[in-house]
Amino acid sequence: MSERKVLNKYYPPDFDPSKIPRRRGPKNSQQVVRLMAPFSMRCNTCGDYIYKGKKFNARKETVEGEDYYGIKIFSTLCSSEITFKTDPKNTDYSAEHGASRNFEPWRDEKAEEEDRLARLEEEENNPMKALENRQIDSKREMDILDALQDIRDRNSRNERVGQNKAAELVGKLGLQELEDEETRQRRLEEEEDERLVREVFSKVPSTPTAEQPGNVDDESSSNPLQAVTIKRKAAVLDAELDESLPRSSAPAPKPILKRKKEVANSLGIKVVKKKVAV
Structure with a gap:
């Protein structure tokens, strides 16, 4: 079996390339x-x-x-x-x-060419149709130019901003959103406090003032809203304070004092007190 990748060919000593006829391929190959x-x-x-x-x-x-x-x-x-x-x-x-x-893609090209020729022929026979077509074409061109100008303006604006400006802008937007969130949270808390205050004061009974028969209409017309002053006694306040304190808190016990032992008694020494003559 011969080699698959042959590097050298064997030529016999009597090899003559001029004796090899030139071959031609068939016509309808x-x-x-x-x-x-x-x-x-x-x-x-x-x-x-x-x-x-x-x-x-x-x-x-x-x-x-x-x-x-x-x-x-x-x-x-x-x-x-x-x-x-x-x-x-x-x-x-x-x-x-x-x-x-x-x-077939070229069919669309042929159809477009036929439509263009038909349009030209129609415009030659009808001047009003030609005017309408020109107006439509001009309007389309103006719309295209406006859109192109908008794209150019946006691109130029983006180029002017740059990376640093864009980062600063993003940071400002983030801070603004954070401030808006804090403001909204604070406003909600204030509204909740006001609602609780209104609920508490709505439960307090109002003391009607003595009405004078002659000035009822005048007072009602001049002072439609009268301020109500509530006075509370100190005992009531003390009782409320006692109730507000936790019940588990009790007075602290007194410390137990140990009696000191005398040193003499512990050593077995008796101290004799002398009588003083008066």
């Missing part, structure tokens, strides 16, 4: 290649859909009368021959025989 479908197509024989990227064992041959290649493949369902060729004009492939493309 075909080359079997493995390729993928360049576009999605539908078989005209069986109606099977062949999607883009489907792999085939195809025969590649030179197209007669043209300067590019045509490729033959076979349908995967009915094995009928499908031929497509390259399309240098549209830089794509075109189905030649046995199948039809599902979508």
